[in-house]
Amino acid sequence: MPEPIDGRRCVITVVVGDRVGILRDVASAVADQDGVIDGISQTVVGGYFTATLTAAFPGAVAPEEIRAAVAAAFGPGEAFIAVRPHARAAGDAPPVAGARYVITIAGPNRPTVLKAVTTYLARRGINIEDWNVMFDEPYVTHVGEITVPRHMDIKQVQDEFHHLMMQLGMTTCIQHENIFRATNEVGPITSLLKG
Amino acid sequence: MLRTSDILSTVRMLQEEHLDVRTVTLGVNVAECARGEMAETCRAVEGKIGARAGNLVRVCDEVAGRYGLPVVNKRLALSAASQLLEGRGARDALLLARAMDASAAAVRVDLIGGFTALVHKGMTPGEQTLINALPVVLGRTERVCASINVADTRSGINADAVRLVAQKILQTAEATADKNGFGAAKLVVFANIPEDNPFMAGAFLGPGAPECVINVGVSGPGVVKRAVERLTKARPDASLDEIAEEIKHTAYRVTRTGELIGREVAARLGVAFGVVDLSLAPTPLIGDSVGEIYQAMGIEELGAPGTTAAVALLNDAVKKGGAFASSSVGGLSGAFIPVTEDHALAEAVAAGTLSIEKLEAMTAVCSIGIDMVLVPGGTPATAVAGIILDEAAIGVMNGKTTGVRLIPVPGKDVGDRVDFGGLFGGGTVARVNCPRGSAAFVNRGGHIPAPLRGLTN
Numbered sequence: 001m002p003e004p005i006d007g008r009r010c011v012i013t014v015v016v017g018d019r020v021g022i023l024r025d026v027a028s029a030v031a032d033q034d035g036v037i038d039g040i041s042q043t044v045v046g047g048y049f050t051a052t053l054t055a056a057f058p059g060a061v062a063p064e065e066i067r068a069a070v071a072a073a074f075g076p077g078e079a080f081i082a083v084r085p086h087a088r089a090a091g092d093a094p095p096v097a098g099a100r101y102v103i104t105i106a107g108p109n110r111p112t113v114l115k116a117v118t119t120y121l122a123r124r125g126i127n128i129e130d131w132n133v134m135f136d137e138p139y140v141t142h143v144g145e146i147t148v149p150r151h152m153d154i155k156q157v158q159d160e161f162h163h164l165m166m167q168l169g170m171t172t173c174i175q176h177e178n179i180f181r182a183t184n185e186v187g188p189i190t191s192l193l194k195g
Numbered sequence: 196m197l198r199t200s201d202i203l204s205t206v207r208m209l210q211e212e213h214l215d216v217r218t219v220t221l222g223v224n225v226a227e228c229a230r231g232e233m234a235e236t237c238r239a240v241e242g243k244i245g246a247r248a249g250n251l252v253r254v255c256d257e258v259a260g261r262y263g264l265p266v267v268n269k270r271l272a273l274s275a276a277s278q279l280l281e282g283r284g285a286r287d288a289l290l291l292a293r294a295m296d297a298s299a300a301a302v303r304v305d306l307i308g309g310f311t312a313l314v315h316k317g318m319t320p321g322e323q324t325l326i327n328a329l330p331v332v333l334g335r336t337e338r339v340c341a342s343i344n345v346a347d348t349r350s351g352i353n354a355d356a357v358r359l360v361a362q363k364i365l366q367t368a369e370a371t372a373d374k375n376g377f378g379a380a381k382l383v384v385f386a387n388i389p390e391d392n393p394f395m396a397g398a399f400l401g402p403g404a405p406e407c408v409i410n411v412g413v414s415g416p417g418v419v420k421r422a423v424e425r426l427t428k429a430r431p432d433a434s435l436d437e438i439a440e441e442i443k444h445t446a447y448r449v450t451r452t453g454e455l456i457g458r459e460v461a462a463r464l465g466v467a468f469g470v471v472d473l474s475l476a477p478t479p480l481i482g483d484s485v486g487e488i489y490q491a492m493g494i495e496e497l498g499a500p501g502t503t504a505a506v507a508l509l510n511d512a513v514k515k516g517g518a519f520a521s522s523s524v525g526g527l528s529g530a531f532i533p534v535t536e537d538h539a540l541a542e543a544v545a546a547g548t549l550s551i552e553k554l555e556a557m558t559a560v561c562s563i564g565i566d567m568v569l570v571p572g573g574t575p576a577t578a579v580a581g582i583i584l585d586e587a588a589i590g591v592m593n594g595k596t597t598g599v600r601l602i603p604v605p606g607k608d609v610g611d612r613v614d615f616g617g618l619f620g621g622g623t624v625a626r627v628n629c630p631r632g633s634a635a636f637v638n639r640g641g642h643i644p645a646p647l648r649g650l651t652n
Contacts, residue, residue: 102197104206132199143199155260173206175263177197182451183208184201189454189521193462 007060009038009086011052012070016079018049025073030055033069054086061085096127098150100177102143103161107170109140117142120164124157125149145177205448209264213417213483214449216456217476218268219255220393222400222408222469223247225273225309233287236279237294244271244298247407247466252303254463258456266456271299272398272410273309281321288328289335296336306381308398310341313388314356326356329363333378334370340396346386346587348594352643354584360384361580361637365603368572372605375613379602380567384583386590386597391470392526397598408469409461410526413453416475417483419445419509423491438492439512446473446516454521472526473517474562475509477537479620485509485530486539497539498549506530507560527596529562534622535602535615536567541622544568545612551582551625559589564597569613569624572605577637578630579603584637592646 014026023042030037030053039054055066063083070081105117114133121128130145148154158174165172178192208214228239252269259266273295280288292310299307310332312322329341343360346352364384368376383397390401393410400408422445426433433441453471461468477485486497489505510529517524532554534540543549551568558564564586570579583599590597604613607624614621 102202104202134199141203143202145197155257158260171210173210173263176261178455179262179264179452180197180202180205182455183205183448184197189451189458192455193458 007085008058009054009056010061010063010066011054011084011086012066013050013052013082014070014079015048015050016074018044018047022049023051026051026053026070029070029073030066033066034058035066094127094147096125096147096149098147098152099154100129101146101148101154101174102177102180103146103172103174104144105142105165105170105172107139107165107168109135109138110168113140113168113170114142116164116168120161121146124152126152126157146174208415208418208448212415212421213478213480214415214452215265215267215413216259216411216453217414217474218270218393218395218412219251219266219457219460220270220272220308220398220410220412221248221251221464221466222272222391222398222404222410223274224400224404224406225276226278229279233283233290237290240273240279240291240294241298241301244273244295245301248298248302248304250464254460258459258463261459262452262456264452264456268306268395269304270393270395270398271302271304271307271309272393272400273307273311274400274402274404275311275313276309277312277319277322277325279321280324281319283321283324285324285328285331288324289331292328292332292336292339296338299338305338306340306395307338308340308342308395309400310339311343311399313344315344315347315353315386316350317353318356326359326363329360329382330366330370330378333367333381340381340383340398342383342385342388342397342399344385344388345583346591346643347649348387348591349645349649351645351649352386352584352587352591354637354643355640357384357583357587358576358580358637358640361576361583364579364601365574365576368603369605372572375607375615376572376602376604377615377619380600380615380619382600384599386587387595388598389526389596391472393470393472394474394476394527394531396600404469405467407466409457409464409466410469410472411453411457411460412472412474412476412526413449414474414476415445415449416477416485416488418449419475419513420482420484420488420491423488427491435492435508439508442509442512443516443519446513447520449473450517450520450524454523468523470523470525471517471521472528473513473520473524474527475513475530477531477533477540478618479536479538479541481538484537484539485532486537486543490539496546496548497543498553502549502553503556503560506532506557510561527562531563531566532557532561533567533600534625535569535613535620536618538620541620544625545623551627555582555585555589558586558597559593562596564590565599565601567600567602567619567622569607569622570601570603570627571608571624572603573608574603574627575630575634577634578627580637581633582627584643588643591643592648594648
C-alpha cells in the first residue's frame with residue numbers, strides 16, 4: 001500500500017566532496033525557504049561529506065524548489081542532491097520493534113563479508129540502524145547497531161551468526177547495547193533497565 | 196548514541212582483558228527452616244534452596260549471553276548455619292552441611308557459603324558445635340564453605356575463639372591431607388565480616404539482609420593492568436596520581452557491568468538486588484593477576500619496599516571508581532591478594548621477595564587479608580592463632596575487614612610446591628617466622644578489648 005505523503009515535510013540527501021562549511025550551506029538554504037530541520041545524520045566517508053536531513057516547511061513543499069535552493073550553494077555538478085516528500089508512515093514506527101544490539105565483526109578484509117552479514121540479518125528480519133567499518137589492512141572491523149525482533153531467540157541468532165562468520169575467518173559478537181551504555185555513559189543503571 | 200571507539204574499548208575489555216562477572220551469589224535466609232528434628236530441618240533447607248535457587252544458573256547464563264559478558268561462578272550464600280545448630284551436636288552439624296552440599300549440587304552451583312558463626316563477642320553452644328565440626332564438615336563435603344567472625348571494631352577480638360579456630364584449621368588440613376590440606380581453603384576467619392560479600396569462601400547472608408538477595412562480584416584485574424600499561428606506554432613518566440586516575444576510571448566501567456548483570460538477574464529471579472562488589476580477584480591465568488598490576492605500576496619485584504603503597508593506591512582508586520559507578524557498592528570492594536590464585540604473587544613468594552610479614556602489611560591497606568597462603572603442615576596452632584590475631588588487630592583497629600585463609604599443608608615444609616588446580620591455583624609453602632615465639636601470649640586467651648574508635652555512639 002502506498003505510504004501517505006506529508007505535504008509539508010521532505011527528506012534531503014547531499015553527497016559532496018568534503019570542505020569546510022557544507023552543513024552551513026545546506027542549513028542556510030533550508031532556512032531561507034522557511035524550513036525547520038528536525039532530523040539529521042551527517043558523516044564523512046572516504047572524503048565525501050554525506051548528510052541526510054528531514055525538514056518541515058510552513059506550507060506544501062515542492063521538492064524541486066528545495067533541491068534548487070540547496071544546489072545553488074554548490075558549483076555545477078559538484079554535489080549530488082536528492083529531495084523527496086516525506087512519507088508520513090515512515091516516521092511513525094521503526095521497521096522492527098525489539099531490542100537494540102551491537103554487532104562487532106573483525107578479521108581479514110574480504111569482499112564477501114559485508115554481503116554475508118547483511119544477507120543473514122535481512123533474512124532473519126533484523127534491522128540495521130547504524131554501520132561503521134574501519135579498515136586496517138589487511139584487517140577490517142565492522143561495528144553495527146541492529147534491532148532484533150522482540151520475540152526472537154537471541155542465543156540462536158548469536159550461535160548461527162558466530163558459525164557463519166567463523167566460516168569466513170571472522171570473529172564476532174552480538175551484545176545487547178546496555179553493556180556499552182553501562183560502560184560508557186554516566187547515569188543510573190536502573191534507567192537502562194527501564195528503557 | 197554510542198561511539199564506535201567506546202564500543203570497541205568495551206569489546207576489548209571483554210575479549211582481550213578477561214573482564215567477567217566473577218560471581219553472582221544468591222543469598223538465602225534459611226532461619227525459617229529450623230524444625231524439631233535435624234532431618235526435617237535438612238529437608239526444609241533443601242526445599243527452600245531448590246525453590247529459590249532452582250533457576251539461578253539458567254538465568255545467569257541467559258543474561259550473560261545477552262550481554263556477551265561471562266558469569267564465571269554462580270553461588271549460594273546462606274544465613275549463618277549456626278542458628279540451626281543450637282541444641283545440636285556434631286552429627287547434626289554434618290547432616291546440615293551435607294544437606295547444603297546436596298542442595299548446591301542440585302541447583303548446579305559449585306560453592307555454597309554460610310557454614311558460618313559470628314563469635315566476635317562470645318560463643319553460643321550452637322556456634323561451638325559448628326566450629327568443632329569444621330574439620331569433619333570441610334573434609335566430607337565438596338561445596339560447603341565456612342566462615343567465622345572472631346573480631347569486630349565494636350567488640351574487640353575474641354582470643355578464645357581465635358585459639359579454637361586455629362586448632363580447627365590445622366585439623367581441617369589434616370582431614371584433607373590427601374588433597375594437600377585443601378579443606379582449609381574453604382574456611383575464612385574474619386574480623387569485621389561483611390554481610391553482603393559475594394566472594395567465596397567468606398560469603399554468607401548477614402542478619403540485616405533481605406530474605407533472598409542477589410549480590411554480584413565483578414573482577415577484572417586484567418582490565419586494570421592493561422589500562423595502566425596503556426597509560427605508561429603512552430606516557431612513560433606518568434605520575435602515581437595519573438595512574439590512580441586511570442584505575443579509577445577503569446573501575447567505574449567495570450563496576451557498572453556488574454550492577455547491570457546483577458540487577459537483571461535479580462529482576463528475572465524476582466528477588467532483591469543487594470550490592471555489587473568490585474574486588475580485583477585474580478585467577479592463576481597470565482594476564483588476570485593483581486600482582487601484575489603492581490608490576491605494571493613499577494614494582495618490579497613484588498614485596499619490595501613500595502609494594503604496600505602500590506596496594507593502597509590500587510585499593511583506594513578501585514573504591515573511588517566503584518563508589519561513583521553505583522550507589523549499591525558493598526562487600527569487600529578493593530584488591531584481593533590470594534597468593535595461590537595469583538601467579539605473580541605465588542612466584543614472588545617462591546622467590547622469597549614476598550613474605551607473610553609483607554603480605555600482612557599489604558592487608559592493612561587492601562580489602563581482605565592473608566589469603567590462600569600455604570604454610571608448613573607442622574606449624575603450631577599458636578602460630579596460626581597469632582597470625583589470625585595480627586590480622587584481626589589490623590581489621591579492628593582500622594575499622595576494616597580483614598580475613599585469614601591459611602592452608603597448613605600436611606607433610607610439606609618451606610619451599611615445597613603445592614598445586615590445587617583450577618581457580619585455586621598453587622604455590623610454594625611460605626615460612627612462618629618464630630612459630631613458637633608467641634605461644635604464651637596466644638594461650639592467655641580471653642578478649643582483646645574494642646578500640647576507642649569502636650565507641651562512636
